[in-house]
Amino acid sequence: MPFSLGRTGLIAAVTLREALRQKLVGLLVLMAAGLVVGVRGLQDFNFGAPELKFIADFGDGAIAGFGAVLAIVLTAQLFFSEIENRTALTLLAKPVWRTEFLLGKFIGVAVVLVTFCGTLTATLAVVLGQREAGLRLEQPEAFAMGGAVNYSALVVAAWLHALKLMLLAAGTLLVASFAQTQIYAVMMGFAGFVICHLQGFAHGAYERSGASVMLMPVKLIHWIFPDFQRFAGEAAGDVSALGLGLLTIYAAGYTAVALGLAVYVFRRREV
Amino acid sequence: MTDGTESAVELEGLTKDFATGLRGVRLRAVDHLSLRIGGGEVFGLLGPNGSGKSTTIKVILGLLAPTAGACRVFGVPSDRVESRVAVGYLPEAPNFYRFLSGRELVAFYGRICGLSGAKLVARVAEVIAWVGLTEAAERRVGTYSKGMLQRIGLAQALVHDPRLVILDEPTAGVDPIGTAAITTLIRGLKAQGKTVLITSHLLAQIEEVCDRVAILDRGRLLVSGTVAELTMPKGGGPDRMSGAEREELNQWLAARGKSPTALSAQSTRLDQIFIEQVARNRPNEREESA
Ligand SMILES: Nc1ncnc2c1ncn2[C@@H]1O[C@H](COP(=O)(O)OP(=O)(O)OP(=O)(O)O)[C@@H](O)[C@H]1O
Numbered sequence: 001m002p003f004s005l006g007r008t009g010l011i012a013a014v015t016l017r018e019a020l021r022q023k024l025v026g027l028l029v030l031m032a033a034g035l036v037v038g039v040r041g042l043q044d045f046n047f048g049a050p051e052l053k054f055i056a057d058f059g060d061g062a063i064a065g066f067g068a069v070l071a072i073v074l075t076a077q078l079f080f081s082e083i084e085n086r087t088a089l090t091l092l093a094k095p096v097w098r099t100e101f102l103l104g105k106f107i108g109v110a111v112v113l114v115t116f117c118g119t120l121t122a123t124l125a126v127v128l129g130q131r132e133a134g135l136r137l138e139q140p141e142a143f144a145m146g147g148a149v150n151y152s153a154l155v156v157a158a159w160l161h162a163l164k165l166m167l168l169a170a171g172t173l174l175v176a177s178f179a180q181t182q183i184y185a186v187m188m189g190f191a192g193f194v195i196c197h198l199q200g201f202a203h204g205a206y207e208r209s210g211a212s213v214m215l216m217p218v219k220l221i222h223w224i225f226p227d228f229q230r231f232a233g234e235a236a237g238d239v240s241a242l243g244l245g246l247l248t249i250y251a252a253g254y255t256a257v258a259l260g261l262a263v264y265v266f267r268r269r270e271v
Numbered sequence: 272m273t274d275g276t277e278s279a280v281e282l283e284g285l286t287k288d289f290a291t292g293l294r295g296v297r298l299r300a301v302d303h304l305s306l307r308i309g310g311g312e313v314f315g316l317l318g319p320n321g322s323g324k325s326t327t328i329k330v331i332l333g334l335l336a337p338t339a340g341a342c343r344v345f346g347v348p349s350d351r352v353e354s355r356v357a358v359g360y361l362p363e364a365p366n367f368y369r370f371l372s373g374r375e376l377v378a379f380y381g382r383i384c385g386l387s388g389a390k391l392v393a394r395v396a397e398v399i400a401w402v403g404l405t406e407a408a409e410r411r412v413g414t415y416s417k418g419m420l421q422r423i424g425l426a427q428a429l430v431h432d433p434r435l436v437i438l439d440e441p442t443a444g445v446d447p448i449g450t451a452a453i454t455t456l457i458r459g460l461k462a463q464g465k466t467v468l469i470t471s472h473l474l475a476q477i478e479e480v481c482d483r484v485a486i487l488d489r490g491r492l493l494v495s496g497t498v499a500e501l502t503m504p505k506g507g508g509p510d511r512m513s514g515a516e517r518e519e520l521n522q523w524l525a526a527r528g529k530s531p532t533a534l535s536a537q538s539t540r541l542d543q544i545f546i547e548q549v550a551r552n553r554p555n556e557r558e559e560s561a
């Protein structure tokens with residue numbers, strides 16, 4: 001019996017439906033949107049064109065931060081809800097591949113994450129657009145040398161966020177595939193997130209400092225974990241089409257490996 | 272396939288150990304169990320709590336990997352997805368996606384099993400009617416009572432018209448009327464030539480509906496056979512009374528204001544076999560509990 005995209009899609013759809021019922025999703029979306037919109041309350045600062053960059057960075061940080069929490073917690077929650085409520089028992093007793101089950105879970109979460117990045121980036125774009133229009137009226141001279149909002153960079157940044165969050169979800173699913181409890185999966189997810197963020201710095205620093213006993217382990221971590229710095233929003237403005245393509249392949253590769261390992265582990269799991 | 276030549280389920284020396292919390296200590300839930308369930312048969316798996324019935328069922332469904340031994344469903348090893356194509360399963364104390372309505376839930380599993388379009392809609396309505404949930408079908412599963420969960424679980428197990436139906440305590444939490452309905456449903460499945468594997472603690476029900484039963488205790492098979500075989504007195508052949516003896520007995524009963532039906536109202540024969548067998552398998556239990 002071959003692998004079926006149809007069954008995977010059905011599982012993804014039911015996962016998505018469950019995700020949209022989670023209070024956590026609504027809460028995180030509201031908080032992130034609140035921050036993105038609320039940053040306009042700081043317009044008293046009124047420091048001209050650089051204010052737009054401030055709003056953009058602030059919004060970017062909100063998407064990255066809340067997005068990471070969403071990716072990790074939602075993935076763990078949806079996986080363990082199947083295990084703990086014993087709904088996985090009924091589903092896996094049907095002619096369903098464990099691969100289809102896990103991939104369905106992942107796709108359901110991924111749809112939420114992409115929608116999250118898209119919606120919040122759109123919100124951010126609206127906030128930036130309004131502020132830019134206001135500033136242009138107040139201080140037209142500030143825009144003489146450019147400094148207007150770069151909307152295409154916003155789209156690129158949204159895509160980079162989505163890639164990173166999907167990768168994070170795949171990593172969390174890998175941990176969940178062998179974890180006994182949801183809280184363990186969440187903690188490991190956050191630990192992985194921190195490592196993925198910092199390992200680029202550590203690797204760079206150790207390499208510059210020359211030979212060191214720490215170089216080997218740092219190198220090892222550098223090879224095993226993806227480098228999240230590559231997806232940083234600030235890079236979005238000057239990333240080339242080729243660079244973007246390579247980054248996409250980089251993220252997709254790591255995501256595929258994480259999902260492959262998760263399936264390998266989960267196939268042996270007793271439900 | 273009611274000719275009985277094809278095996279629906281074959282277990283050979285099936286053993287399942289669970290790791291306990293303690294290092295190196297393992298719990299043997301199923302111990303060298305060998306069984307064959309023929310096609311078209313209604314088979315009852317009996318045993319006290321914790322005797323390994325549900326564990327055996329989960330191995331048959333590929334949800335657990337056996338520690339040793341082999342398990343085949345319609346000839347296909349149960350670790351292969353193909354082995355589950357024609358199998359319906361009602362888990363014990365089932366739980367389902369709470370946010371779907373009963374109809375959506377059954378339709379979801381129907382789609383998973385490859386049904387679609389008008390055929391799916393008709394089949395979903397049919398199995399929901401069989402289990403008597405038509406009126407509650409649009410309600411969310413999260414609002415269902417325990418007995419309703421059992422029923423929607425039964426509908427879900429039957430939606431793809433499986434050849435083997437595995438029911439783990441289908442009547443737990445179901446009222447007497449519902450229980451009778453489920454018994455009728457199982458008879459209907461048998462009439463359609465389906466194979467049914469059922470566990471239950473309601474031995475009267477099992478006795479009524481099963482072709483063969485097996486009694487497990489502590490993972491080991493104690494006895495198996497037809498209900499008639501198991502309840503037959505040792506000498507072979509049922510005990511008979513002469514007409515004179517029967518008359519005497521009836522008079523004895525009448526003198527005490529009882530009708531002859533008082534005899535058959537005793538606990539079921541299978542009940543006694545069950546208790547006897549388990550007690551024999553646990554010679555020390557009485558002193559322990561005393
Ligand atoms: N996942 C598990 N991990 C550890 N032990 C388990 C697990 N599942 C079952 N067991 C143990 O295996 C034994 C058999 O359990 P099982 O659920 O198969 O019994 P059962 O015959 O279905 O009982 P009941 O009539 O109460 O449903 C029990 O001692 C149980 O504690």
Ligand SMILES: [Mg+2]
Binds near residue numbers: 324326363439
């Ligand atoms: Mg059980």
